[in-house]
Amino acid sequence: MNEQARQRLGIVVTGSLEEGIDVKLDGVVSVEDMAVGRYVTIEGQKQRFFGMITDVSLGVTDPHLTLTPPDVSDPFIAEVLAGTSTYGSLHVAPYLTIGGSGLAGGPMPVKTVPSHYSVVNQASQEDVELVFGKEDKDRYYIGTPLDMETKICLNLPELVKRSNGIFGKSGTGKTFLTRILLIGMLQKSAAVNLIFDMHSEYGWAGTSEGGRMVKSLKQLFPSKVAVFTLDEESSKRRKVSTDFVVRIGYDEIEPEDMVLLRETLNLTDLAIEATYQLRRRFSKDWIQTTINLKDAEEIKKVLDDTRIHESTFQSLQRGLATIGRLPFLVPHPPDNPVKRILEDLDRGLNVVLEFGRYTDITAYILVANLLTRRIYAQYRDRMEKAMGEDTAKPTPLVITIEEAHKFLNPEVASQTIFGTIAREMRKYNVTLLVIDQRPSGIDSEVMSQLGTKITCLLDNERDIDSVLAGVSGKSELKSVLARLESRQQALIFGHAVPMPIVIRTREYGSAKSYKEFAGEAGVKGKAEKDIEELWG
Amino acid sequence: MSGESNRLAEIIESSTTSFTAQCYELYDLPPLGSLVKTKDVSVEIYGIVSNASTTSLEPGRRPIARGKDAATEEDIYKSSPQLTKLLRSEFSALVVGHRGGDKLYHFLPPGPARIHAFVYACTPEEVKEFGRSLDFLNILVSTRLPVSVEELVAATLRQMAQAQEDPHVFLVAAGKELAVLLPDFNQLKAILGRLK
DSSP states (O other), X not given: OOTTTSOEEEEEEEEETTTEEEEEEOTTSOGGGOOTTOEEEEEOXXXXXXXXXXXXXXXXXXXXXXXXXXXXXXHHHHHHHBTTTEEEEEEEEEEEEOOSSTTSSOOEEOOSOOOTTOEEEEOOHHHHHHHHOOOOSSEEEEEEETTOOOOEEEEHHHHTTSOEEEEOOTTSSHHHHHHHHHHHHHHHSSXXXXXXXXXXXXXXXXXXXXXXXXXXXXXXXTTTEEEEESOHHHHHHTTOOOSEEOOEEGGGOOHHHHHHHTTTTTOOHHHHHHHHHHHHHHGGGHHHHHHHOOOHHHHHHHHHHHTOOHHHHHHHHHHHHHHXXXXXXXXXXXXXXXXXXXXXXXXXXXXXXXXXXXXXHHHHHHHHHHHHHHHHHHHHHHHHHHHHHTOOOOOOEEEEESSTHHHHSTTTTTTSHHHHHHHHGGGGTEEXXXXXSOGGGSOHHHHHHOSEEEEOOOOOHHHHHHHHTTOTTHHHXXXXXXXXXXXXXXXXXXTTSSSOEEEEEOOOSSHHHHHHHHHHHHHHHHHHHHHHHHHO | OOOGGGEEEEEEEEOSSEEEXXXXXXXXXXXXXXXXXXXXXXXXXXXXXXXXXEEESSTTOOOOXXXXXXXXXXXXXHHOTTHHHHEEEEEEXXXXXXXXXXXXXXXXXXXXXXXXXXXXXXXHHHHHHHTTOOTHHHHHHTOOOXXXXXXXXXXXXXXXXXXXXXXHHHHHHHHHHHHHHOSOHHHHHHHHHTTO
């Protein structure tokens, strides 16, 4: 390894595994050059440690120095005092040991602390590469560490084995980050994506904060993405080439779908209960029949039979009418959207479902829940069949949902399909990518099951707490998270990365960046083609 | 190593921690804080000039003022040539290290120097070599002398810095060493102020 390339920062003076390590900076190193979130290596006697700076502080040996400050306008005195009587110190959270002898051992979680006065160096590019891996067929370049040019890569096949979350305040770059991640998944993860695209920004094109148009998945990878739309007119106006217009039949809606809509439609528990009774009574056509019940006599008869209270029925009827007004709901749909989605997914296509004008949360919840539940059922059947008959398992599927707290809040998480997927669908090759700006609204049980969390700036205390719940070194990460810049920076931690890392996300939106994204896919595509030609 | 031309004085009083030497020539004193050495049978002993004085040869006889009619100070000595024989210059040096064989040690030698041992001024090369380690500062700051520690340390470092290739780097390194050795910042400040 190149010892010269590493910049020596100081030495370990005290510390504990639980609370982190205190490092006294050398006199020549300025505290102002340090930054929270930066990486350091600590050369212990037997092993090397890899950690992250979580705090920077100033110290003096003699309290006199703070009461009667010396004349530091004299450069000689300032130089003598720096690092001796007055010094800077770092607080470092150790995360990994990276093998005693250079490249030999892979990164391991840290189980002890380095001995006294171990030398602390700024991590070199090689060190960071050693920990996070180089870009290869599995690893996908997502961004660079702060103040470094090293590419930080995520192991995508590993990432999609668990449900993941992307969090951050509005306007911090969640959407851009998600686009980058989706592109990575469609290139390297061997999984297919189903994206419920509430604001129609992942399929064809989106806008940046400055109002600039940026290309999205379909424009960059036309052969790998199918755009479905609920709102054909909106798609046409935006000149999006759509593959399928989704129409959903009334009879597709089940009482289970209503549970999620309880809050948005302002329904009572009794009204939800009533939907099951109505479903039993009217079977598949229950929604249309219920909406169309106008005749007082008839209503009375139904209510008597089903023992539903009249006011409950009226509120339910109002709620169902709201749903009934959604234009993409039709009595007899021309095609089965679930079947089409599954067909495309099976062909390895990534499906983006655009909502067009129907951005209200009722439509989003209804459609996402309805489609997902059916797809879930199919996947489970196929997986069980595959296990029983030892045939090919279905392609891993990642379902992306926005405004996730609406689906996964503590009241409904236990009942909805998304709660189930987050908790156990990993076994059936389906995982979630949840995108949310209020993670505190998501059920803690679901949060704890998310494998990898990528979070942009959050400043609400409860949101930060909920994202970091159960992570070791929480208080240190908290200070890192609260100090992220409001754009293009994110903290990644969890299953797919060996240790928490702050990244500057890679560029997205310039012609050069498109070329890079396409290039990565192109190289792989060409290699596959070559292999095909070679082996017939 | 140093030739006879560097010979300055002869030891007239000696202990483990210091020695006093009388100069061969009146007023031919090494500067305060300069490095001198003397040879024992097996070791060379290094000392730092910590105090100097010129007094009457006989303790009971004090010199008297003679220059009332002289035009210059030089005239006094010219008109009374016996004066240079009746006065003597002597200096004391604090032992700060020794050389045994090829190695230089920055701590006290096993025994004191002998009486009548010759004392030499060190050459710039020797000073530079001695200044590679700053361990001797610990001996300087922990002694009690007529000259204050601040004055002695500052004088020593000024002397030693002259022999270094980069005096500034040397002084900063010494300052840092002192910052660690001296818990009291005011003392450090006094020394640093005298180094400029």
